[in-house]
Amino acid sequence: MNPTLSPANLTEIRNEEVVYQNPLLFLKIWEIKHDYPQCGLPDPWTWHWHKQVEFLVVTQGQLGIQTKDAYTVMEAGDVLLLGSSQPHRTHKYSEAPLHQIVFQIDLTQHFDLSTLAYLHLFSELTHSLEPFNELFRSNSAVRAKAYQLIRQIHEESQTRTIGYELAIVAAIKHLLLLLLRNDKRDLAGLTEDSGISRLRPALNYIDEHLTERITVEDVCRILNLSYHYFIKYFKKVMGLSFIDYVNYKRIKKAERLLLTGDLSIMEISYEAGIQNMAQFYKLFKRYNQCSPKEFKQRLRDHTEVQDEQPVGAITELRTACP
Structure with missing residues (x-):
């Protein structure tokens, strides 16, 4: 399979309205299962965006995703972070069943007075979230932990056992801490109170x-x-x-x-x-x-899907300008 992006694939961009499952948690998380063999680029292959940050987790199969900067093929166990308002579009990459978890969240709502000093590191107004994807690609332990935390959030949102809200908030804070402490940038030198x-x-x-x-x-x-x-x-x-x-x-x-x-x-x-x-x-x-x-x-x-992708790691084909 070697589909090429063509003008016919470039369609309107849709502003997706995210309806929170729990308005007090400011998130939506669900699982998508595609068990049919059909795969490849749909026609039309539509773009969409939303104000919420999105984590994508593949639990089975292969998912192709394009942003303005790159085309990426995700494998089972991979995690990808899409920043707020970042246009993207996805498709089923191979004939094997595809199962994925989509986690959309307003991260800025999960900071209180005690953690407000770190808000600017995730607000995207001064710092891009894209370096966290390089962290997922290069650090298998961080990727595995993020994968586990997002699956935990999904399970808690589905079972809704008493106290599930506390469990979800704790997992979100743990996820933010995981990213913060493993980021290789000099975050300590950044201002503590962004204002x-x-x-x-x-x-x-x-x-x-x-x-x-x-x-x-x-x-x-x-x-x-x-x-x-x-x-x-x-x-x-x-x-x-x-x-x-x-x-x-x-x-x-x-x-x-x-x-x-x-x-x-x-x-x-x-x-x-x-x-x-x-x-x-x-x-x-x-x-x-x-x-x-x-x-x-x-x-x-000039964006093509490669015929073969290495299993177990996110493969990225750059489409931004040189």
Whole structure:
């Protein structure tokens, strides 16, 4: 089997509304079983995204998954973490039965006053969650423990034995601690109090008005802060300037729109709130090391599923720009 991604596979991107099984736990977890022999890329092969973080666990068979950066084949025992709002699409890779657990969760809701200092490490506003996937690939013990914890959360959510909420919360905290203590980045050097909660109204405003002109004065009024204090505070908390953050969010929106294959580059630039095409190309290349056209072309024509994948480890085929 060697299917190739083609323009016909590039369809609209769907914003998936996640309905929590328990609103107080801010999560949804369930098992999907595909026992039929049919496999390969569906037509259409649709993209979707959601605000919640998603963990994927394969318990049997092989699962193919594509994000904007890579095509990955998961085997039984593998774990993959998808960041908030990250577009992705999956398919059954081989004829063997496929069983997988899908775990969607708002991680930010699982921090209280005693653990708030670590929120910024998982909020994705200043630090990507992608390095955790490299951790799963390179550290079999961490991968096995994460696999076990997610299966435990699924079992507790199904049986709902008395106290299951406590068991689920404990397993989630254990999962976060597992990632935190095994991450090879210098997390100790990062600020302990991100202040993101104070900036939340401004961040929400940016998300809701990306297609419009956004100024520092707009968000200063929302937070009731002076111009100079705000720009210094924002840089300290977020690790980048206000303008750089807005541009980053706009390019991320442009990436999602490019995945649809429907809009022209100019239309995507306008939808992302960037009216100057030269500026759009400059910003896009800064974040992706290639032009929007090259980014789109790679997704269309240069991602292939390999004929054979090694068993027992996640195989990743890079599709991002070189």
